[in-house]
Amino acid sequence: MNKIYTLSDNIITSLGFTTEANFSALKKGISGIAQTTDPKITQVPMYTSVIDSEMLKNEFTQYGDCSDYTRLEQMMILSIKKALSKTNIIPHSQDTIFVFSSTKGNIDLLENRRQDIDHKRIKLWALADEICRFFGIPNKPIFISNACISGITAIIAAAHLLQSGKYKHAIVCGGDIISEFTPSGFQSFKAISSNPCRPFDAARDGITLGEGVGTLVLTTQKNLVKESNPVIFRGGANSNDANHISGPSRTGDGLYFAIRNALMEANKSNKDIDYISAHGTATLYNDEMESKAIGLAGLENNPVNSLKGYWGHTLGAAGIIECIAGIHSIKENCLIKSLGYNELGVSIPLNIITKFETKEIKNFLKTASGFGGSNAAIYFSEESAD
């Protein structure tokens, strides 16, 4: 079976427009979360992580006319451009497949924010078509909308497509924007934190939403990879709680099955894992469920963090940008502090990372769970970590 190499990546969030800017903020413990009273986002003051519109405009005008593209399309095109600029991949080739993930796509069009843009692009596939047209992609893109696990599902689906040999390269791009739609929905669930979110902490009281886009470029072609010991995809799996459409499982069994199946495909055991990047949304029930799943997998002593304290929950981007951060934790041999954590607030005593530390990291596991009872786990490690 083909080996799947991670070739290049990009993260666009409130913390910056490059992976380097984002990862450097993470290493320093800097958060992009701030309070907003923007009436286009929320009726009451709310903490969120949003990208500066002027900065986005300035960055995007190098590549296209802002009046032709929605906010999310601009972010996605920028992110893919920046990720591809570090590679020799030609996107307009039969060898390249695009895999997209988003929960709500161009939801601002449905709120009538942009009268000048064809409202057909509210359809997720039409958003993908628009991006593919920009890059001249001949292959039909794949689009995944799997709630909060969308980004991880997209990477797993892309890796499995590459393993089959049908394509040589996959460009996995996922994102969501913050408009009025998603914040009001989570507010109606009383799930928004009154302060920046505090994953796994005893005082946690809900999520902080964020917007962002991540792009991860995967390839089967080792000759394109510059590093001597690149990070590779080892395995991944999805599962379902079969319990409740919006409430996490009380036992963590669904997420545990995804972790177990990802490890099985990776041909690794729980002893190999150096670091777990958890979903850690900071809702009472998600973090409790996740601690149980991590316990069931025998991973309670492994260092774990949630990155939601830096850029909030970025929905369709979350799985991708958090995998990219994990890949860079391997490359730079470091563990990122779980921001917002002070005192253990889950029933299984997890080994939460409380300060930035440099340490040899070869293997990492990323997990996520979401509405619809969905769970996902994905395993990356250095090529030499067999």
Add this chain to the structure above:
Amino acid sequence: MENSITKYCLIDSTKVIVDGKTEFENSANESFGDYMKSIYKHYDLKYPKYFKMDNLCKIAFMASEIILKDNEHIKTFDPNRIGVILQNSHSTIDTDLNYINTIQDKSNYYPSPAIFVYTLPNVMIGEICIKNKFQGENTCFIAKEFDTDFISEYVNNLIDSGKVDICLTGWVDYVENNYIATLFLVEKIKENQKDNISFRPENLNRIK
């Protein structure tokens, strides 16, 4: 060995077809809600949660129940190895618009969690998994039209690589009273029975 369709169900605005046979017709030309209620009664379903679902989930759930109700065979599988892989075009646009109506007028602002939860297309997979206790691979793909090449390749790969033993898959879409669900139960079967349809794009194109 090739994977086979062991049962399928198509629901559109005029009829319900199961394994090639028309089992129910919308002869009274009922609206979506009434038509679904008639199908619900026809198949003698008893699942109160159905009435809380949005229209996309209702039609997906209905097609899944017609395939899985009283199906003793499915109970012989490990729930972790039963997959549900669906594809759709309009995501949850119908419910998105209903939800937007609850937040757009600030003098009449009443966002509802009961509506908001249905603004994610994979929730229809969640509903099917909850009813049947399926815990395996589950993904919602979005495409302009039912991409039978991709879905057959993806699902065959899930089965052939040993990630699932059986998979409920197909196409479900709902927008402005245009709706369709075409679901297939796909598995590897040991003996070659001549009625079985191979899970190939050409067969899906013939049925859809």
